[in-house]
Amino acid sequence: MKDRIKVITEEALKEIGACRAGEDTVEALRVKYLGRKGIITELFKQIGSVPAEDKPEIGKLINILKESVTRSLDEKSLLVPSAEEKAPPIDVTLPGESGHIGRIHPITRTIDEINSLFVSLGFRIVEGPEIETEHYNFETLNIPLEHPSRDAFDTFYVSFEKKTLLRSHTSPVQTRFMEKNRPPFAIVVPGRVFRPDATDASHSFMFHQVEGLVVGQDIKFSDLKGTLTTFARQMFGKEVRMRFRPSFFPFTEPSAEVDISCIVCGGKAGEKRCSMCGGKGWLEIMGAGMVNPKVFEAVGYNPEKVTGFAFGMGVERIAILKYGINDIRLFFENDLRFLRQF
Amino acid sequence: MKISYSWLKEYVNISLAPDKLAHLLTMAGLSVESVKRFGDDYVFEIEITANRPDWLSVIGVAREIAALTGEKLKAPKVANIKAGSSVAGLKVRIEERSLCPRYTARVIRNVKVGESPAWLRARIEAMGLRSVNNIVDITNFCLFETGEPMHAFDFDKISLGEIFIRKALEGEKVVSIEGTEKTLDKSMLVIADGKKTIAIAGVMGAANTEVTGATKNILLEAAYFDPVSVRRTSRKLAISTESSYRFERRVDPDNIVCSSNRALEIIIKIVGGEPGPLIDMGNKETKKNAINLRIEKVNKLLGTEISASIMKKIVLALGIKIKGSSGKKMALEAPSFRCDIKNEIDVIEEIARVYGYDKIPITLPKIVEQPTRFDRTMVVRKKIRECLTALGSDEIITYSLLSRKMVEASEASGDSIVGIANPLTNEQEMMRPNLLSGMMNAILWNINRKTKDLKLFEIGNVYFKKDEKYGERMHLAIGITGENAVGWVRGSSGANFFGLKGMIETLFMELGIEAPEFKCARKNGFLSGECAEISIATESVGMMGRISGKVLHNFDIKENVYMVEINLDTLLKYVKLEKRFVELSRYPSVFRDISILAEKGLPNAELVSAAKIAGGSILRDIRLIDRYEGKQIPEGRQSLTYRLEYCDPSKTLEEKDVLDIHGRVLGELEAKFGAKLR
CATH class of the missing domain: 3.30.56.10 (Phenylalanyl-tRNA Synthetase; Chain B, domain 1)
Structure with a gap:
């Protein structure tokens, strides 16, 4: 019996080894050896006639034989290409298929970016109402009712009688916040503002601002410079240069206009034809200054005890500079060919 | 303001080239917007801030340059002029001392009005003005040089030589030097003689006393008018002049007499004439800060x-x-x-x-740790944007102000709409009461540009008036139209109610909002058969559905649009972003499908809720996976297939347990709704 097993093993492996992959012969061999009437199946049946003491050993040998034949056949049949494998290849250049991911509006995106920049510096984000009163939009900010300084703040009124208007800047949130909170604090106020300007490529009667306010015991003009320099470098790139020019805003003193070196021509002298800065080399990005003591007085702070700085920038302006957009109206037309660029 | 480089150089030594000077001025707060060649001169366009009227003159800017460069100001020295002593024929009375604290006047007789010499014309033209005649040009020259506006009257046209500084009569009409008729009111300050108004104080002279070629004798006025009064008058009459611009910013009261003398000096030099004495009325002392x-x-x-x-x-x-x-x-x-x-x-x-x-150095402030970084509403809005963009929707931002037509087109109406009292155009008459108009406009804009498959959303305020108070609240709108094209393999489907509803359900799930209810509803603007009110815990949070044919027509849109508008202020109450871990079941779920025939009008929600009650806690989930009506389905019935998930957290469910509950669920649906197992 043992010899027979040995012979069958040799024959079977030889036969399997010789058969060509991809032919029906692999399956025919499986039937020949492992089928219901196969050679190995028959061997198992003959175990009964083996002397009892040899049974375990013979059984084990037949099992080993079965395993090795099965494995060899399996290996051989793996080499057989299936019907799928025989099919011609698909056109892998056909387009892929997936849903479209919507885009965040570039204004929201810019506000988010500005917010997170200031949050990383320790600021808190605060919001306020768009329908405002003269009191917050002007008076608490030291903007006298009848003074040329109000010319810069032409305003939509909802009701002249009730002195109710659409805020022309986000600064009223400054005094609203100060009335309810005690220093020290650092806040940033994003929001929508309105001014009755005729609409053209660079003007819109509605736009967005981000306002900042830092108040504490020892806040200095140099802190203002440092904060805004950090901001501009992160927003527009490390190589950007800053310029602080004296200016005037009723709610800050000293006040500054903040410029960055032109992000297109780099502010190199002689670039008279730069489409971005028109050869000036500088781009105005925001107004800023130390909080005017009169504003502190209006909210009941003691200007001898606290100082602070404030700044404000137009979000559309920042986005226009950052992305090189040439018309402010694009932001509100909502043309998907525009929106999907961001 | 325009300013001439060569003119500046007369009053201060300037060694800087024009562009270097422009930089110096800009960095000192006199923002130079442009430097242009003007003949062999340069003209600077400078933006002067409202707090610095003292810069509104050549001397003022020269003074600043002197301070910045350490040079000395060389202001013109006004020579002593021998004036006649006779005041005969001139009488001045200030009736409004508070509006005109100081008034000076001088008569100059026998002037020869004519063309200005070339140097004077050049100066005037460099400032962007047209040369009129020598007298007018000299007053303008002095205005630019000293910052003090002056006016010359034809003295012989002043009735009886009497000057009154008084308020205008209500409704009084006056023709200005520019030739336009202006109607005054009694708040406005005027210069008048005994019979008529001869100038709108500080704003503009009247044509009736204009200096012309025929003028023989003139009256030269230099004064201080109250800034607020001049500003009000100038705004009411919509006249802004070089003169009113300076008065409303405040002129230097100590500069009045000096400027008047300077004008006189030049007049005598180039026009000739015999000056009378200076009449100087009002406050001569100015308080110094x-x-x-x-x-x-x-x-x-x-x-x-x-x-x-x-x-x-x-x-x-x-x-x-x-x-x-x-x-x-x-x-x-x-x-x-x-x-x-x-x-x-x-x-x-x-x-x-x-x-x-x-x-000034660069430092960073010591910022104290803030209690929060973002308010909850901002966090929620950010989450909404993330979720909706992930669902393929693009964010739009539309105007808060709309035309009345646009507001009405959205079928919104009523007293609660907030109007704008001073719109610039009729595009800005009203504040939006909803986000629908903006959404429709954005959809139309894109359809007209051949982008027809749209999923848009906007988050923004809408505005209302309630009990005579104004308010705003935050809304979310989603609008879908066209094909929801997945691709060439899976094909596409047209925008439909359930596509939109699915977005809302996914969004709510993301926001941790449980069990939103959608109830059949009717609302202006929506097609009545495809409109639902969305509520959470019985509180209404918004409306969704298919936009009615009328509204589509109003906006000229020919495609179907589905839209939802949600009140975010209300929704916020139900948002739960905090996450809490729930232990995973150690026992596997068993899934069973049920196909039933039910009456056509029977709402899915009722079937589901009945099944949930019958299934108890073991029934984890029930989901509609197929709905069919038509062939093989009896008239008036629908075939519904649900997939039910059973799971017992305490043991492995055996076949008989599942059969038991599943039977109960089916029994309940049969008993309650006459639903038949297919």
Whole structure:
């Protein structure tokens, strides 16, 4: 019996080894050896006639034989290409298929970016109402009712009688916040503002601002410079240069206009034809200054005890500079060919 | 304001080339917008801030340059002119002392009105004005040179030589020098003679006393008019002149007589004439502002280490007088031309400005840890944007102000709409009461540009009026139209109610909002058969559905649009972003499908809720996976297939347990709704 097993093993492996992959012969061999009437199946049946003491050993040998034949056949049949494998290849250049991911509006995106920049510096984000009163939009900010300084703040009124208007800047949130909170604090106020300007490529009667306010015991003009320099470098790139020019805003003193070196021509002298800065080399990005003591007085702070700085920038302006957009109206037309660029 | 480079050079030594000077001025707060060649001169266009009327003249700017460069101001010295002493024929009376604290006038007889000499014309034209005649040109020249507006009247046309500074009569009409008729009211200050108004004080002269070629004798006026009064009048009449621009910013009261004499000097030199004495009425003393400056305060506020001696140098250069000084303090007096310097902070600003902002160091503030970084509403809005963009929707931002037509097109109406009292155009008459109009406009804009498959959303305020108070609240709108094209493999489907509803359900799930209810509803703007009210815990949070044919027509949209508008202020109450771990079941779920025939009008929600009650806690989930009506389904019925998930957290469910519950669920659906197992 043992010899027979040995012979069958040799024959079977030889036969399997010789058969060509991809032919029906692999399956025919499986039937020949492992089928219901196969050679190995028959061997198992003959175990009964083996002397009892040899049974375990013979059984084990037949099992080993079965395993090795099965494995060899399996290996051989793996080499057989299936019907799928025989099919011609698909056109892998056909387009892929997936849903479209919507885009965040570039204004929201810019506000988010500005917010997170200031949050990383320790600021808190605060919001306020768009329908405002003269009191917050002007008076608490030291903007006298009848003074040329109000010319810069032409305003939509909802009701002249009730002195109710659409805020022309986000600064009223400054005094609203100060009335309810005690220093020290650092806040940033994003929001929508309105001014009755005729609409053209660079003007819109509605736009967005981000306002900042830092108040504490020892806040200095140099802190203002440092904060805004950090901001501009992160927003527009490390190589950007800053310029602080004296200016005037009723709610800050000293006040500054903040410029960055032109992000297109780099502010190199002689670039008279730069489409971005028109050869000036500088781009105005925001107004800023130390909080005017009169504003502190209006909210009941003691200007001898606290100082602070404030700044404000137009979000559309920042986005226009950052992305090189040439018309402010694009932001509100909502043309998907525009929106999907961001 | 325009200013001439060569003119400046007459009053101060300038060694800087025009572009270098422009930079110097810009960095000192006189923002030079452009430098243009004008013949062999250069003209600077400078933006002067509202707080610095003293810069609105050549001398004012020259004075600033002197302070910045350490040069000396060479203001013109007005020669002593021998004036006649006879005041015969001129009488001045100020009736409104508060609106006209000071008024000077002088008669100059036998002038020869004619063309201006070339040098004068050049100066006037460099300033962007047209040369009129020598007298008018000289008053303008002096206005630019000294900053004091002056006016010359034809003296012979002033009735009886009497001048009254009084308020206008209500409804009084006057023809200005420009030839337009203006109607005045009794709040406006005018210069009048006994019979008529001859000038709108500080704003513009009247045609009736204009200096012409025939003029023999003139009256030269130089005065101080109240800034607020001039501003009001100028705004009401919509006339802004070089003169009103300066008066409303405040002229230097100490400069009036000097300027008048300067004008006289030039008149005599180039026009000739015999001057009478100067009539000078009103306040001759001007109060000077006294300020205490603390040296330490300056450096503390600026973050600098500027020495007291540098501070002294700066204030003196600016014409501020030092009345006394100790090591720590200075007692200062602001000159009359610096009405903006009233407090210590004003002087600190001047020191910073002249010292140079660029020399102030760069530091970072000590910022104290804030209690929060973002308010909850901002976090929720961010989450909504993330979720909706992930669902393929693009964010739009539309105008808060709309035309009445647009608001009405959205079928919104009523007293609660907020109007704009002073719109610039009819595109801005009203504040949006909803986000629908903006959404429709954005959809139309894109369809017209051949982008027809749209999923848009907007988050923004809508505005309302309630009990005579104005308010705003935040809304979310989603609008879908066209094909929801997945691709060439899976194909596409047209925008439909359930596509939109699915977005809302996914969004709510993301926001941790449980069990939103959708109830069949009717609302203006929506097609009545495809409209649902969305509520959470019985509180309505918004409406969704298919936009009605009428509204589509109003916006000229030919495609179907589905839209939802949600009140985010209300929704916020139900948002739960906090996450809490729930242990995973250790026992596997068993899934069973049920196909039933039910009456066609039977709402899915009722079937599901009945099944849930019957299934108890073991029934984890029930989901509709197929719905069919038509062939093989009896009339008036629908075939519904649900997939039910059973799971017992305490043991492995055996076949008989599942059969038991599943049977109960089916039994309930049969008993309650007559639903039949297919």
